[in-house]
Amino acid sequence: MSDATIETPVAPEAPSPRRADADALALEVGGDVREHVGEITVDLPAERIAEACELALRAGYDFLVDLAATDHLGFGGDGVGGYWSSPTGSGGTRDLNLRGSTGLAVVPQPLGPKRFSLSYQLLNRAAYPPRRLRLRTWLSDGEPAATIVAVFPAADYQEREAFDLMGISFDGHPNLQRIFLPEGWDGHPHRKDYPIGGEPVQFSEEV
Amino acid sequence: MEVVPAGRPNAALHATDIESLVMTTTMEKVLNWASSNSIWPFGFGLACCAMEMIAMLTPRYDVGRFGSEIIRATPRQSDLMIVSGRVSHRMAAPIRELYEQMLEPKWVMAMGACSSSGGMFANYAILQGVDKIIPVDIYVPGCPPRPEAVIEGVITLQKKIKAGIPPAYEATRSQS
Amino acid sequence: MATAAPRPRYPVAGLLSPIPSVLQPPADDPDTMVLNLGPNHPSTHGVLRLVATLNGETVVGLHNELGYVHTGIEKNMEQKSYWKAITYAPRADYNAFFCNELVYVMSVEKLLGLEVPRRGEWIRALFTELQRLHNHLIFLGTGSIDLGGIALLFYCFRERDHVLDLFELATGVRMHSRYAQVGGVAEDLPAAFERECRQFCRMMRGRLDEYQDLIGAQPIFRDRTKGIGVITPEFARQYGLTGPNARASGIEWDLRVHEPYGAYRELKINPVYRQNGDVYDRYLIRIDEMRQSVDIIEQILDGLPAGAWQADDRKVVLPPRHELHTSMESLIHHFKLVTEGFRVPAGEAYVCVEGPRGELGCNLVADGSARPWRVHFRSASLIMLQSVAALCKDVLIADLIAILASLDPNMGDCDR
Numbered sequence: 001m002s003d004a005t006i007e008t009p010v011a012p013e014a015p016s017p018r019r020a021d022a023d024a025l026a027l028e029v030g031g032d033v034r035e036h037v038g039e040i041t042v043d044l045p046a047e048r049i050a051e052a053c054e055l056a057l058r059a060g061y062d063f064l065v066d067l068a069a070t071d072h073l074g075f076g077g078d079g080v081g082g083y084w085s086s087p088t089g090s091g092g093t094r095d096l097n098l099r100g101s102t103g104l105a106v107v108p109q110p111l112g113p114k115r116f117s118l119s120y121q122l123l124n125r126a127a128y129p130p131r132r133l134r135l136r137t138w139l140s141d142g143e144p145a146a147t148i149v150a151v152f153p154a155a156d157y158q159e160r161e162a163f164d165l166m167g168i169s170f171d172g173h174p175n176l177q178r179i180f181l182p183e184g185w186d187g188h189p190h191r192k193d194y195p196i197g198g199e200p201v202q203f204s205e206e207v
Numbered sequence: 208m209e210v211v212p213a214g215r216p217n218a219a220l221h222a223t224d225i226e227s228l229v230m231t232t233t234m235e236k237v238l239n240w241a242s243s244n245s246i247w248p249f250g251f252g253l254a255c256c257a258m259e260m261i262a263m264l265t266p267r268y269d270v271g272r273f274g275s276e277i278i279r280a281t282p283r284q285s286d287l288m289i290v291s292g293r294v295s296h297r298m299a300a301p302i303r304e305l306y307e308q309m310l311e312p313k314w315v316m317a318m319g320a321c322s323s324s325g326g327m328f329a330n331y332a333i334l335q336g337v338d339k340i341i342p343v344d345i346y347v348p349g350c351p352p353r354p355e356a357v358i359e360g361v362i363t364l365q366k367k368i369k370a371g372i373p374p375a376y377e378a379t380r381s382q383s
Numbered sequence: 384m385a386t387a388a389p390r391p392r393y394p395v396a397g398l399l400s401p402i403p404s405v406l407q408p409p410a411d412d413p414d415t416m417v418l419n420l421g422p423n424h425p426s427t428h429g430v431l432r433l434v435a436t437l438n439g440e441t442v443v444g445l446h447n448e449l450g451y452v453h454t455g456i457e458k459n460m461e462q463k464s465y466w467k468a469i470t471y472a473p474r475a476d477y478n479a480f481f482c483n484e485l486v487y488v489m490s491v492e493k494l495l496g497l498e499v500p501r502r503g504e505w506i507r508a509l510f511t512e513l514q515r516l517h518n519h520l521i522f523l524g525t526g527s528i529d530l531g532g533i534a535l536l537f538y539c540f541r542e543r544d545h546v547l548d549l550f551e552l553a554t555g556v557r558m559h560s561r562y563a564q565v566g567g568v569a570e571d572l573p574a575a576f577e578r579e580c581r582q583f584c585r586m587m588r589g590r591l592d593e594y595q596d597l598i599g600a601q602p603i604f605r606d607r608t609k610g611i612g613v614i615t616p617e618f619a620r621q622y623g624l625t626g627p628n629a630r631a632s633g634i635e636w637d638l639r640v641h642e643p644y645g646a647y648r649e650l651k652i653n654p655v656y657r658q659n660g661d662v663y664d665r666y667l668i669r670i671d672e673m674r675q676s677v678d679i680i681e682q683i684l685d686g687l688p689a690g691a692w693q694a695d696d697r698k699v700v701l702p703p704r705h706e707l708h709t710s711m712e713s714l715i716h717h718f719k720l721v722t723e724g725f726r727v728p729a730g731e732a733y734v735c736v737e738g739p740r741g742e743l744g745c746n747l748v749a750d751g752s753a754r755p756w757r758v759h760f761r762s763a764s765l766i767m768l769q770s771v772a773a774l775c776k777d778v779l780i781a782d783l784i785a786i787l788a789s790l791d792p793n794m795g796d797c798d799r
């Protein structure tokens with residue numbers, strides 16, 4: 001007798017409602033959906049961000065929780081791997097059990113194509129269970145983003161913060177000026193090429 | 208002359224001989240004694256240390272026992288500016304202005320690590336010690352210092368004043 | 384508790400335009416003057432600067448100037464290893480310091496995929512509720528003195544010292560204890576903690592009733608706060624308000640109930656909501672939340688599980704000290720963790736907790752190295768300060784103080 005068994009076709013698992021929302025949104029604005037540690041992120045082109053926020057608002061994600069800007073210059077520069085490697089990642093022996101080690105000499109891939117990322121965290125409270133979604137867009141240095149103050153007024157100060165500390169400008173923001181640093185400040189401190197600052201401490205020679 | 212029986216509690220009030228009635232001292236000592244026992248703090252809370260400063264004023268720690276009863280919101284009526292918290296560059300100008308508005312004699316306490324030397328924030332945003340912009344009389348370490356530590360700072364300042372050490376701005380003034 | 388809603392004293396606040404956070408004064412009005420409140424001011428909850436344009440006593444223009452305590456905490460955290468960066472987090476929101484540490488370590492644990500043992504989660508929830516009491520006591524004390532009632536400041540700070548005594552008993556320091564660690568909490572609760580905490584809870588209930596009487600029934604307080612600064616649910620949604628500010632307007636959203644995390648998945652939380660959304664409700668809801676916290680603390684003490692308070696993963700969590708004498712692996716782990724620290728796989732994670740002010744979140748980006756790449760705190764204070772101008776349209780200046788106090792911003796949280 002043959003070992004062939006009749007396999008009943010199994011329907012693919014239906015995506016979660018969050019994932020369905022994200023897929024629909026990504027389809028509309030030409031983005032990619034990524035899932036990591038239980039969070040769903042839609043990476044989308046910078047010029048579609050305001051439109052994406054509108055669509056998300058209409059889909060029920062009516063609350064802007066957070067707007068975070070990140071500078072990825074030099075991402076993964078420390079390298080990975082090695083139990084006794086120096087913090088600058090200059091090789092060393094390998095320890096495959098080290099939590100966070102992704103292999104022998106694998107440098108983590110940058111999370112996105114350009115230098116700056118803007119993460120918009122949205123929340124749908126009416127759904128049960130509540131759903132969170134992250135919209136993320138990537139910008140080069142000097143490339144402006146579109147403001148979403150018209151869609152989510154709570155983005156006012158947060159976009160100013162991104163402008164002040166990261167130097168990302170927002171087209172259409174009604175009041176784009178520095179928020180934390182004094183007006184004449186030069187530079188954008190949270191960028192990776194801005195030094196941490198402070199003063200060198202003089203240690204005396206005698207005890 | 209009235210004879211006062213020995214052992215009466217308020218015998219001193221009834222004394223009539225000059226040695227018991229008159230105490231000689233210097234004007235400076237009297238002024239120092241008076242000002243050290245009535246140092247009124249200026250409520251200048253910047254960050255976390257402000258919470259412990261307010262705790263110092265509340266009944267459990269009660270710096271009022273040492274004369275610092277009234278905390279004034281205006282620099283014009285206060286003697287001691289307690290810089291409680293980290294000083295950012297933006298805040299430096301208001302601090303200097305408020306310091307200038309205080310009337311002499313005036314003292315400054317750098318409460319906590321951040322106002323003493325920048326604390327853990329050795330970065331672009333924080334002034335590495337408020338003594339860069341105003342002369343400081345007493346530094347209280349801690350992050351944040353306990354209210355008892357701040358009271359010890361106040362007491363040490365009182366001892367300093369009683370000992371006749373001039374406020375810190377005198378030193379900077381004599382230098383310039 | 385359900386009485387007729389008080390008639391709002393002023394037209395109900397709506398979205399301002401073109402700038403949501405700025406109340407534009409009327410141009411060229413000779414009757415107005417510009418008044419600067421802060422950055423050093425007894426009522427501005429830290430170093431907030433409000434630039435108000437007044438016509439007599441009425442506020443006709445308002446905008447905020449922030450940044451007087453901008454510290455660069457987020458940038459400093461990028462310079463240190465994950466473990467050492469925990470020290471910077473509580474200095475942000477200094478009234479809810481444990482919640483800051485907690486949200487940061489939770490985001491690290493999310494990227495690591497590290498599970499915290501039950502006892503660790505329950506102790507964290509206990510401290511979160513104690514922290515909520517701490518914050519609301521400071522709110523009530525300083526909020527009362529803003530309105531002129533000085534007595535409550537002393538009472539609330541007396542209770543606050545009891546909460547700090549509990550923190551000191553467990554961790555050794557009053558504030559900024561760095562008790563939350565990646566994988567759990569730093570140390571187990573001492574044996575005397577339960578007794579002291581229960582005594583505190585018994586005392587606290589009586590005190591909360593006193594506070595309710597002191598302000599809730601006081602006619603001057605009611606006159607100054609009822610019908611002032613009404614926040615509608617739509618206003619709260621547009622301006623991003625969460626926490627007690629939103630729940631006082633009837634918005635049913637509490638992370639502990641609707642998106643439970645940690646021990647809240649197992650605890651029974653009775654959410655507190657109020658309906659009118661005025662300053663009075665925002666004060667009273669925080670007293671209700673304090674009662675709720677005392678209930679939760681007793682529930683936690685009743686059901687606190689035994690066991691480990693920190694995860695057992697030696698690649699991330701320091702081994703217990705006694706093992707260093709006997710185990711070579713422990714010694715190596717300890718050395719590695721203290722010198723370089725553990726590495727976190729690359730990725731971006733957002734974790735939020737129900738802080739006393741609202742949703743407190745941490746957006747962590749890791750790059751596979753031993754130091755965080757980017758830590759961003761979602762600050763409830765920064766977001767709520769946007770709404771001050773809209774709420775203070777055409778109010779008296781005394782009401783401006785009341786409205787600002789009722790929102791409970793914290794400048795350390797706002798500026799970071």
